Amino acid sequence: xxxxxxxxxxxxxxxxxxxxxxxxxxxxxxxxxxxxxSCVLDEFSxxxxxxxxxxxxxxxxxxxxxxxxxxxxxxxxxxxxxxxERERIRELLDAWQIAERNVE
Numbered sequence: 001x002x003x004x005x006x007x008x009x010x011x012x013x014x015x016x017x018x019x020x021x022x023x024x025x026x027x028x029x030x031x032x033x034x035x036x037x038s039c040v041l042d043e044f045s046x047x048x049x050x051x052x053x054x055x056x057x058x059x060x061x062x063x064x065x066x067x068x069x070x071x072x073x074x075x076x077x078x079x080x081x082x083x084x085e086r087e088r089i090r091e092l093l094d095a096w097q098i099a100e101r102n103v104e
Contacts (some may be wrong), residue, residue: 059099
């Protein structure tokens with residue numbers, strides 16, 4: 001199991017999410033997606049429900065940009081990239097959508 005470092009998540013992920021929201025270049029967006037995915041898509045627990053809870057909690061802790069903004073950007077990006085890049089974007093999009101549903 002990977003150790004959870006909230007301070008590291010906050011600094012790295014917020015920076016990557018802000019890049020994601022402000023960036024228009026697809027290649028730079030893909031770089032931000034990879035960095036963000038490395039923060040939230042790793043396994044936090046071997047138990048699926050705990051793993052999902054931790055991931056959703058980390059994502060829900062970020063309020064700016066809003067989950068909806070991130071979801072919209074990831075959805076738009078899916079239309080601009082090839083099939084190889086889509087898998088990671090879909091995983092990240094799924095994680096954000098699950099976290100958004102859990103908050104509502």
